[in-house]
Amino acid sequence: MNHTALQYVLAATLVLPLLGAVGALLPPPPGLRGRDPGQAVLRHGVTVTGAVLVLTVVLAAGFDHDHPAKMQATTDLSWIPALRIHLHIGIDGISLPLLVLTALLTFLCALYSYFKPPEGPSPKAYVALLLLLESGTLATFAVLDLMLFFLAFEMVLIPMYFLIARWGGGDRERSALRFIVYTLLGSVIMLLGLLLIGVKAGTFDMVALATDNGSSLSHSTQLIAVLAIGIGLAVKAPMWPLHSWLPDAHTAAPTTGSVLLAGVLLKMGSYGMVRILLPMTPGGMHTFAPYLAAFAVVGIVYGSLACLWLARPGNGGDLKRLIAYSSVGHMGFVLLGIATLTRTGVNGALFANIAHGLITGLLFFLVGAVKDRYGSTDLDQLAGRTGAALYGRAPRLGGLLAFAAVASLGLPGLAGFWGEMLAMFGSFHPGAGLSRGAYLTFTGIAAFGTLLTAAYLLVVVRRVCMGDRETAHAPGALADVRGYEFAAWTPLATLTVVTGLWPATLLGLTEPAVRTLLGGH
Template sequence: MMGWIPVALLAVPLLGALLLLLAPRTFRGVLPAYGLIFSGVTLALSLALLALYDYGGPARMRFELDLPWIPGLGLRLHLGVDGVSLPLIVLTALLTFLCFVYLCWGRARATGGFMSARPRALMFTLLVLEVGMIGTFLALDLLLFFVFFEIVLIPMYFLIGVWGGEGRRAASIKFILYTLLGSVVMLLGLLLVWAQTGTLDIEALTAAHGAGMPRSLQILAFVAIGIGLAVKTPMWPLHTWLPDAHTEAPTVGSVLLAGVLLKMGTYGFARIAIPVLPEGATAVAPWLGAFAVVGIVYGALACLAQRDLKRMIAYSSVGHMGFVLLGFATLTPVGVNGALFANVAHGLITGLLFFLAGAVKERYHTSEMPALGGGMLATMPRLGSMLTFASIASLGLPGLAGFWGEMLALFGAFQPANGLPRGLFLTYMVIGGLGAVLTAAYFLVMLSRVTHGRPRDSAEHHEAPDERPIAVSLAPSDVRGYELAAWTPLVVLILLFGLWPGLLLSLTTPPVQALLGALS
């Protein structure tokens, strides 16, 4: 009955993009409000899903729409929402809206001037990107999932390549080559499932729990699909596109890349790979866990070696996504719930971190930590305090959202699913715990370099060519109004989920138990 809401979630940003394309001059005078309106309506629709969702009902899809798409091939436009996808849909709509708040209120000052370059094209790119991101979480057909999964690549490529930093071209090409290669491998896995089962319907495949597919074929399909998802996640050693993409991307590009695009890969494990191919998941899980814990430790050590703030945050995502993959590898309700919780927490926390990194770079004209000089808490106390808060949230301080997902993933490794080697997963738990300690280390080192210590004289700060020096002084305006508007919702949600994790866990637990039916 409410199947129109998922369609509207896709139609609103798509309409906004098409209007910019078909009537480019009509909206020139209202561009600052244009993106806010369309992304705001999309956010309102996602909140309507949240309000109308049947929390007490059985673990099934809500707001379903199932219409013929390509009848000759048996393809259908099948959309729906459950407790796994709903938090990610709301997260996507929220982060996109906050990016428009950051752009449209701050304009050129917020982003070092890139908003003034091709603003209509930038609006168009972000709206198309939102269509692809939300569509990925709504799709209940394998080919439809793949289509939306791919739609995001082109706008993100242009977002990095057109509005990025000095190395934007190389970073954007690296991004598109890696993700396209992974997508080709994933498509082969999806077609293998289709050829064996005769259906692309995710609900039907999930209900069958691998029935009709021999174990060897499930392993082959899981590996193929998993490689495509792992590139987007990104999993070590398929992560090397990520640091360059984050370093060169504009602030809003980094926020959406870390906050949403990485979640599309991990979401695919929960929605497709594990429930559709349970025997393949059981066979590959020890290997998945091994790559996950290597990524956790590698990401932390790489962060300790970084001098650039944005690059350090990018490498931190490799480690945090390692905890998500470890949770999935346990194949237990506790571990998978932890992975899904960590997914949302990472989107909120790392989105905030990249907003803050962009603000730091806009003020200092560099994100090199030695060049920042330290003492931010003295010169810009509000910005320094916000960076401190986001950092301790990311390192997993109890009471903040970053703690619960990683703790549950490690707890899931303590008692993995039947059929998995417990001794091996206990080893993974210990290594993951070491990675958590290293995470605390690199964030504390970063804070000691950036926020603490004696500040340098403002004349020592790096300045962009052809711009007037920016004196960084103790002033109440160190965090501006539009920045506070964009960051406050993230701070509130980080605190809310940290203090009340049951809000999210009560939403994900019933569908997770249903998805793991053949493994429990």
């Protein structure tokens, strides 16, 4: 596909969800007024997100896979000349997989919502917010101007806030408020860092800044920029100890909100580190990399220990909360890979990003199905006398939950394995000038974290799929995997296997682009 055609496809990918959001709020056509307008607008959401997914597949098919480090489908138009801000968009081997992942997960959420409408206010508002969220997320991964990046980064906060506050459960309003306060405060600090880079370098163009590789920025400027931007990105990542908004948000969010929050929104922080901090402020990143690695491995162990505590009988652990804490641990591997400043580690981080989106998205879908059947995600209830025992009562659902758990713990042959392994390989041989002894310690701690991850996930599988030994006598079959659930979950399970068996499908895209971002090192 030629460059002009790809330009139009990428522009349509970003604009279509916005137009769809406006369309969702308009009155239904006359022929639908006598039918079910709620189902009509949910069908509209499936149609628009499906069209966006098709566009991203066309982008992937037309992408020049022989030159993944080159920015493709680029459009560069002057927007605010006085501030040197451009409407500059494009994709390379780093952003393309994230665009496809975003489009896929949003489509699956829309499909799931059509067959199981969310309980809450008007479906119109729900679909409009879902599409607005998709547009902002896609734009975050495609824009090539620092100010546009900030606007797209912020654009997703409001729809996610309302999805949690209006369609969530439990303490949803407090959880949504905590989410918005944490992320907005981090974003304000990030904006100062982005402005600092743009003013000092004389441009906000991300391609020019990456090519410049920090040569126009003094070391002190780079240090301040990394600290400011890094805090904002670390909140979204989520990095320990800036993660505390995440468990509450996941516990309160509806199923589709949790899928998108874990599968897509958490990736925006780590993507920003790779796209902005690594190439534009290499000196500042070199100074802060050991601290980032230290926070990352603490997060790995902390997240795993929190999950182990929640999984123990009698602690009243919530399954959604447990998976949220597991995200803190898994994203710790992503941050560790970035902190190695090596091609191996950064490629591992990008791979782990995609793997986490697939696996954790599937896990939240499955937990939502368990809640639909039992009315609870409390582990003690699910494992007790009236509990799940899924292997006996809903064997396909139990088998899928066990599959997602072993994928999450990093079983070789599945997607979760490669990213974490490459991140630890990168940590074993860190970038030039970094302390080998310190990073060897980080590698050992991360490896210990993988053992803890296996421990808590196996405990969860035993308790939910088998039930506690002394109480697992709950009789009777339950509704097993339904048709629409099978349709929503199969792509995630399939891609988890495909990327696990053929990691080159992703690494072939990211490796040349990472080499370019790291200055060819």
